[in-house]
Amino acid sequence: MTTNILISGFGGQGVLFTGKFLAYEGLLENKEVTWLPSYGPEMRGGTANCAVIISDDPIGSPLVNYPDVLIAMNLPSLDKFEDAIVPGGMVFYDSSLIERAVKRTDIKAFAIPATKMASDAGFATLANMIVMGKMLKETGMFPQETIDKTLAKVVSARKQSLLELNKQAIRMGYEL
Numbered sequence: 001m002t003t004n005i006l007i008s009g010f011g012g013q014g015v016l017f018t019g020k021f022l023a024y025e026g027l028l029e030n031k032e033v034t035w036l037p038s039y040g041p042e043m044r045g046g047t048a049n050c051a052v053i054i055s056d057d058p059i060g061s062p063l064v065n066y067p068d069v070l071i072a073m074n075l076p077s078l079d080k081f082e083d084a085i086v087p088g089g090m091v092f093y094d095s096s097l098i099e100r101a102v103k104r105t106d107i108k109a110f111a112i113p114a115t116k117m118a119s120d121a122g123f124a125t126l127a128n129m130i131v132m133g134k135m136l137k138e139t140g141m142f143p144q145e146t147i148d149k150t151l152a153k154v155v156s157a158r159k160q161s162l163l164e165l166n167k168q169a170i171r172m173g174y175e176l
Helices: 016-026 075-084 114-121 124-139 142-153 158-176
Strands: 002-010 033-039 047-055 069-072 090-094 108-112
Touching: 002 016, 002 075, 002 142, 016 033, 016 047, 016 142, 047 075, 047 108, 069 075, 069 124, 075 090, 090 114, 090 124, 108 124, 114 124, 114 158, 124 158
Parallel strands: 002 069, 069 090, 090 108
Antiparallel strands: 002 047, 033 047
């Protein structure tokens, strides 16, 4: 089984961190993994994308042209990548920042008011992890029990104060 995931948004929304989290989760589950970040010259506020492939088999290329799963954190990302999602695929988008509905009817769409939820909960910078929680629940890609172990690996020593908040944000999304 191979899952092609594309995460996209503005720099500063945690796009690359979200991809890093998924890649580590795949590694801890003994999967083959690629993680390919891409961002504009002005990372914070510019565009940022991250392609992650998680597979049971060796991966030939790290490029994700046709994602099975799209996480869109802003409208330009949804506009750019919605048509590329494979039929039967899934899109998870931040409905706090994206006011339009998904146009395609051959994919599953999940509107998550992540920015508003994160702001209301007091951790405005963790909307990405709320979306991640919902994605993990709906895809069933990884067992819920491994999430905390993965977060402990990807949250840097410098930002350990955010570890518990990241866990809370993922739980909020998972419980949606």
